[in-house]
Amino acid sequence: MKRNLQYILPLFLFALAACNNNKEMNNSKSDNALVFPKGEKITNDNFTGTTYLHMLIAADSLNATSIGNVTFEPGARTKWHSHPGGQILLVTDGVGYYQEKGQPKKILRKGDAIKCPPNVPHWHGASADAAFVQVAVTNNDKGTVVWMEKVTDAVYNSLNQ
Numbered sequence: 001m002k003r004n005l006q007y008i009l010p011l012f013l014f015a016l017a018a019c020n021n022n023k024e025m026n027n028s029k030s031d032n033a034l035v036f037p038k039g040e041k042i043t044n045d046n047f048t049g050t051t052y053l054h055m056l057i058a059a060d061s062l063n064a065t066s067i068g069n070v071t072f073e074p075g076a077r078t079k080w081h082s083h084p085g086g087q088i089l090l091v092t093d094g095v096g097y098y099q100e101k102g103q104p105k106k107i108l109r110k111g112d113a114i115k116c117p118p119n120v121p122h123w124h125g126a127s128a129d130a131a132f133v134q135v136a137v138t139n140n141d142k143g144t145v146v147w148m149e150k151v152t153d154a155v156y157n158s159l160n161q
C-alpha cells in the first residue's frame with residue numbers, strides 16, 4: 001500500500017496542479033482578454049440568435065475593404081448570403097461553423113482562417129455549444145453583401161465534415 005502511494009501521490013499532485021492551472025486560465029478569460037471589442041448587439045434581421053458587431057475599419061473611396069469583429073453566442077448564425085468581392089474570416093475565439101451552398105458544414109476554431117469566394121452563397125456562425133468570434137475582412141469593390149434566406153435548424157444541425 002505504502003509503495004503504491006509512492007507512485008500515486010505524485011500523479012495526484014500533478015493532476016491537481018493541472019486542474020488549478022486550467023481554472024486560472026478560464027478565470028482570466030474575460031472580455032478584456034479578447035483582441036477586439038465585442039461592440040453592439042446586432043438588431044437587424046440578417047442574423048439568427050444573439051450577435052454583436054464592432055466595426056474596426058469602414059470601407060471608403062480609397063479602400064473598399066471593411067473589417068468587422070463579430071461575436072456569435074452559441075447557436076447564433078448569419079442568414080445565407082454572398083459577397084460580390086469575397087470575404088476572409090479570421091477566427092479569434094471559440095468554435096463555429098462555415099458552410100457553402102451544396103458543401104458540408106466545416107468546423108472553425110480559434111486560429112483558423114477561411115476564404116469565402118466571390119458570389120458563393122454561404123453562412124457562418126457559432127456552434128451549438130460554444131460562442132464564436134470572427135474578424136470578417138470583406139472586399140466591397142464589386143458591391144456589398146447580398147442577403148438570402150434564413151439557415152434552418154435542420155441545415156444548422158446537419159452532420160459536420
Ligand code: MN
Pocket residue numbers: 081083087116122123124
Ligand atoms: Mn460571409
